[in-house]
Amino acid sequence: xxxxxxxxxxxxxxTKFVGRLSSAGAEVxxxxxxxxxGGVLAIDAFVGRNPDAVCVTCDSEDELAQTIExxxxxxxxxxxxxxxxxxxxxxxxxxxxxxxxxxxFHDDVIxxxxxxxxxxxxxxPSAELRYVSERATxxxxxxxxxEFIDAQPRILSLFAIWEGMRFDPxxxxxxxxxxxxxxxxxxxxxxxxxxxxTQAAVERLTGEVTFKLAKVCDPRLVIKLLSEFKxxxxxxxxxxxxxxxxADDLPDSEDYENDLVRQPIRKTHVLYQQxxxxxxxxxxxxxxxKDVQAANFLDQLVTRQSTDxxxxxxKSLCNIASRVSIAGRREVxxxxxxxxxNFSDGLDTILYMQIGNEFRDIRExxxxxxxxxxxxxxxxxxxxxxxxxxxIRLSVAKGDYDLALSKYQExxxxxxxxxxxxxxxxxYRKMGNLRDARECYWSVxxxxxxxxxxxxxxxxxxxxxxxxLHRAISQYLNIFGRYKDQLAxxxxxxxxxxLSQLFRxxxxxxxxxxxxxxxxxxxxxxxxxxxxxxKICVLTGRxxxxxxxxxxxxxxDLSEIAAELFKLVMSxxxxxxxxxxxxxxxxxxxxxxxxxxAGCRNAMAAIIQHDFEAALKSLDDVRxxxxxxxxxxxxxxxxxxxxxxxxxxxxxxxxxxxxxxxxFQPLRSxxxxxxxxxxxxxxxxxxxxxxxxx
Amino acid sequence: xxxxxxxxxxxxxxxxxxxxxxxSCPHCGRPAFAPNVDLAEDPDEREKxxxxxxxxxxxxxxxxxxxxxxxxxxxxxSSRAVFALGVQxxxxxxxxxxxxxxxxxxxxxxxxxxEAGTGLDWASLRPRAEIELLGSHFNIEHIYYACLSLExxxxxxxxxxxxxxSETLTAHRISCFEGNTAVQYHQKAGFSGLVRSxxxxxxxxxxxxxxxxxxxxxxxxxxxxxxxxxxxxxVDDIFVEVHLFGPMTVRTFESVRFDRRKHGSLxxxxxxxxxxxxxxxxxxxx
Numbered sequence: 001x002x003x004x005x006x007x008x009x010x011x012x013x014x015t016k017f018v019g020r021l022s023s024a025g026a027e028v029x030x031x032x033x034x035x036x037x038g039g040v041l042a043i044d045a046f047v048g049r050n051p052d053a054v055c056v057t058c059d060s061e062d063e064l065a066q067t068i069e070x071x072x073x074x075x076x077x078x079x080x081x082x083x084x085x086x087x088x089x090x091x092x093x094x095x096x097x098x099x100x101x102x103x104x105f106h107d108d109v110i111x112x113x114x115x116x117x118x119x120x121x122x123x124x125p126s127a128e129l130r131y132v133s134e135r136a137t138x139x140x141x142x143x144x145x146x147e148f149i150d151a152q153p154r155i156l157s158l159f160a161i162w163e164g165m166r167f168d169p170x171x172x173x174x175x176x177x178x179x180x181x182x183x184x185x186x187x188x189x190x191x192x193x194x195x196x197x198t199q200a201a202v203e204r205l206t207g208e209v210t211f212k213l214a215k216v217c218d219p220r221l222v223i224k225l226l227s228e229f230k231x232x233x234x235x236x237x238x239x240x241x242x243x244x245x246x247a248d249d250l251p252d253s254e255d256y257e258n259d260l261v262r263q264p265i266r267k268t269h270v271l272y273q274q275x276x277x278x279x280x281x282x283x284x285x286x287x288x289x290k291d292v293q294a295a296n297f298l299d300q301l302v303t304r305q306s307t308d309x310x311x312x313x314x315k316s317l318c319n320i321a322s323r324v325s326i327a328g329r330r331e332v333x334x335x336x337x338x339x340x341x342n343f344s345d346g347l348d349t350i351l352y353m354q355i356g357n358e359f360r361d362i363r364e365x366x367x368x369x370x371x372x373x374x375x376x377x378x379x380x381x382x383x384x385x386x387x388x389x390x391x392i393r394l395s396v397a398k399g400d401y402d403l404a405l406s407k408y409q410e411x412x413x414x415x416x417x418x419x420x421x422x423x424x425x426x427x428y429r430k431m432g433n434l435r436d437a438r439e440c441y442w443s444v445x446x447x448x449x450x451x452x453x454x455x456x457x458x459x460x461x462x463x464x465x466x467x468x469l470h471r472a473i474s475q476y477l478n479i480f481g482r483y484k485d486q487l488a489x490x491x492x493x494x495x496x497x498x499l500s501q502l503f504r505x506x507x508x509x510x511x512x513x514x515x516x517x518x519x520x521x522x523x524x525x526x527x528x529x530x531x532x533x534x535k536i537c538v539l540t541g542r543x544x545x546x547x548x549x550x551x552x553x554x555x556x557d558l559s560e561i562a563a564e565l566f567k568l569v570m571s572x573x574x575x576x577x578x579x580x581x582x583x584x585x586x587x588x589x590x591x592x593x594x595x596x597x598a599g600c601r602n603a604m605a606a607i608i609q610h611d612f613e614a615a616l617k618s619l620d621d622v623r624x625x626x627x628x629x630x631x632x633x634x635x636x637x638x639x640x641x642x643x644x645x646x647x648x649x650x651x652x653x654x655x656x657x658x659x660x661x662x663x664f665q666p667l668r669s670x671x672x673x674x675x676x677x678x679x680x681x682x683x684x685x686x687x688x689x690x691x692x693x694x
Numbered sequence: 695x696x697x698x699x700x701x702x703x704x705x706x707x708x709x710x711x712x713x714x715x716x717x718s719c720p721h722c723g724r725p726a727f728a729p730n731v732d733l734a735e736d737p738d739e740r741e742k743x744x745x746x747x748x749x750x751x752x753x754x755x756x757x758x759x760x761x762x763x764x765x766x767x768x769x770x771x772s773s774r775a776v777f778a779l780g781v782q783x784x785x786x787x788x789x790x791x792x793x794x795x796x797x798x799x800x801x802x803x804x805x806x807x808x809e810a811g812t813g814l815d816w817a818s819l820r821p822r823a824e825i826e827l828l829g830s831h832f833n834i835e836h837i838y839y840a841c842l843s844l845e846x847x848x849x850x851x852x853x854x855x856x857x858x859x860s861e862t863l864t865a866h867r868i869s870c871f872e873g874n875t876a877v878q879y880h881q882k883a884g885f886s887g888l889v890r891s892x893x894x895x896x897x898x899x900x901x902x903x904x905x906x907x908x909x910x911x912x913x914x915x916x917x918x919x920x921x922x923x924x925x926x927x928x929v930d931d932i933f934v935e936v937h938l939f940g941p942m943t944v945r946t947f948e949s950v951r952f953d954r955r956k957h958g959s960l961x962x963x964x965x966x967x968x969x970x971x972x973x974x975x976x977x978x979x980x
Contacts, residue, residue, distance in 0.1 A: 015783045039929025045876035048821030054810040083967045088974040093966045121797045181804035
């Protein structure tokens with residue numbers, strides 16, 4: 001009988017028996033110790049006869065062999081250490097064992113494996129420390145021995161406390177035995193007994209331990225365990241943390257926690273403000289690359305907030321992740337969101353959605369979908385529409401507009417949901433269907449009695465896309481006038497960026513800069529803000545200042561179209577040291593609404609290289625959803641054709657005629673230069689336009 | 695799994711009754727009991743075994759091998775319970791019953807399983823064969839396995855360290871079974887038709903299982919290899935399985951035999967440690 005097999009194996013490092021699990025997981029085909037063995041046993045029988053078996057996943061024979069070897073070495077190292085404590089083993093045997101153990105202990109994995117086990121329970125009275133304390137040689141064994149002996153009182157204390165919590169509700173929900181396994185596997189006991197020699201040291205550990213166990217148990221269990229543990233420890237020296245404000249050069253202030261308890265009536269408000277300050281400061285430290293310092297402060301924040309459950313911790317982590325991603329540290333943002341997800345005990349539908357949104361914003365779409373699906377499982381139905389909308393927005397974020405549209409079209413009574421309808425409007429807009437987009441937005445405003453900033457902003461963007469730049473500016477100014485202080489900070493940021501870009505496009509540079517300055521106070525490390533400031537500086541001749549903003553925006557790392565155009569322009573500037581030019585960028589790397597501009601960028605790069613055939617090819621088969629982008633492409637096409645054939649007459653092209661007569665002024669000037677065959681001037685104007693258009 | 699009717703026993707000291715799953719009398723707290731032996735000594739099981747035994751001997755009469763069968767029967771009355779295992783498993787077994795080690799080994803097991811974490815629900819992987827064997831899930835963790843052996847023959851699939859159990863410390867809590875219970879259960883989903891015995895009647899189960907393999911040319915020298923037959927895979931081994939109920943420590947051993955040539959450098963240190971501990975307990979090392 002052939003049994004379908006899997007890549008999962010049962011390995012017993014002590015008996016050395018190995019078997020491959022069937023794909024159904026019910027049977028085991030024996031592989032070792034007799035390599036020719038092929039007998040089949042039920043899995044429960046295998047486990048019953050091999051009680052130390054673990055289940056591992058290996059994709060190759062080599063990987064399996066390595067896994068078996070490592071498991072074997074770890075278990076034998078434990079045996080050797082215990083033999084050194086066994087009074088029945090002779091010293092001459094112990095000496096030989098110690099030599100082998102010294103070698104094994106040079107592998108940190110093995111060293112800490114043994115520590116994890118033996119630091120989790122106190123040494124029984126019958127064990128003998130004589131050999132390891134007096135006669136053992138070898139640096140690693142001596143180090144192990146010192147730590148082991150030193151930790152015994154704390155091991156005993158922690159073990160007693162943990163046993164005493166056996167029937168605590170926070171423990172029984174998961175099971176004492178299962179939690180013990182988790183604690184040992186996550187090196188919790190070892191961490192506490194080696195690092196927690198004083199009360200202050202235990203307090204410093206709390207954040208680290210809470211994080212490690214976030215996915216395992218309620219953080220209040222950790223707090224409780226450590227509080228009990230530290231009770232009888234010496235006080236120790238507590239570090240004086242600076243009050244977390246913006247600058248590092250402020251003098252040391254009092255422990256800021258003391259500030260909170262002075263006015264207990266306002267404690268909640270103060271706590272909130274304090275947390276907000278900390279969040280901003282921690283995000284700032286990450287943005288500056290001061291990860292160690294940021295992590296320390298983050299640990300403190302987590303420790304404090306964990307006493308009230310997971311919800312506040314998760315919100316803080318999301319908040320910091322959002323700020324950090326805006327500042328360009330995507331990898332840190334990802335890690336923080338992962339940590340937020342690990343607090344599964346405290347997460348609800350809304351929090352999962354929030355985490356999902358943050359993952360979406362850093363383009364981790366699989367993780368975002370995972371969060372939305374988790375939100376769905378916890379939802380009692382009240383958030384179903386919201387979750388559905390976020391999942392559709394995920395398709396939009398991935399550029400899969402057709403799929404997103406089909407999902408929207410399945411929704412009944414979509415007109416009853418302003419949020420969903422604005423989402424559909426935005427999708428239409430991205431697909432270039434401005435008429436249907438406007439219809440959605442107007443419908444939302446009608447439903448909301450004229451008050452919906454998202455719909456208003458959608459209309460403004462539609463105006464921009466159709467080439468009505470001044471109308472778009474008016475509409476954005478109306479938004480700020482009408483909604484004033486009611487706008488969410490993230491919405492205000494988006495609208496001001498859009499308005500600034502419109503000002504830049506219409507060559508109102510001071511107004512553009514003014515809008516950016518308003519955002520930069522709240523988001524000093526914002527990539528988009530700094531990139532746009534850099535462009536304005538270049539446009540206004542302040543190249544040195546541009547340099548500073550580019551450093552903050554980390555331009556070389558960005559792959560957005562705005563940054564690509566900037567790099568293209570700067571590569572021509574001898575003064576600029578950061579840009580490195582890539583000849584061609586892939587259109588498929590960009591969202592559909594940006595591919596038109598990406599095509600223009602490639603055409604521009606080709607024109608600079610005098611490869612006019614390539615320039616024309618770059619503009620073929622590209623769809624433009626924005627009038628300005630389309631006109632830019634028309635001008636570039638004109639440039640290439642004119643350069644290849646000096647007799648090419650623009651009058652044959654209605655689009656060119658329109659641009660020359662009443663098109664957007666920078667493009668109008670460029671077209672005129674081309675009509676006069678002033679190619680050098682035209683290139684300068686086109687490059688300048690690259691700084692305006694995105 | 696077939697249901698086994700709840701069996702009862704009477705305490706020889708206080709004369710009160712209890713279910714056989716009890717390992718000591720709940721009334722007077724006295725002696726330790728072995729459920730596996732109770733089941734083997736059940737009248738129905740005795741009768742089943744007796745029938746198989748007499749039928750096997752009758753068959754030998756027909757074949758003309760009765761004398762050889764009688765010799766085999768006599769030899770099996772002096773068979774011993776042995777088990778083979780690897781060095782590291784032997785070392786940990788030798789350490790069982792000392793408080794130094796058991797807690798740490800249990801923690802290591804928990805750690806390894808938590809770290810590996812590939813979706814197995816370990817708590818639910820209770821050996822069904824043992825539950826069927828004992829009639830309930832009680833006490834299944836108290837069973838140790840060995841095989842009946844003549845002249846120290848053993849099943850090399852399980853390791854090259856051979857332990858012979860002390861008859862004095864085990865005879866009262868050993869039962870024997872027709873074949874590998876794990877394999878039998880897996881292949882036949884039960885034990886119907888198979889026989890079991892207590893220690894005193896182990897010769898009957900040997901005859902019932904192996905009499906048909908005796909032939910006119912069989913001699914005493916062949917008996918050890920007949921009683922323990924190593925198959926091409928561990929699943930194909932043929933032997934009389936021994937179930938030892940209750941605790942087992944190094945003092946439960948009568949002797950230990952090593953094949954020293956096969957041990958690598960790491961294992962050789964374990965062997966040295968095992969020998970030290972065996973010597974400390976006056977257990978024979980062969």
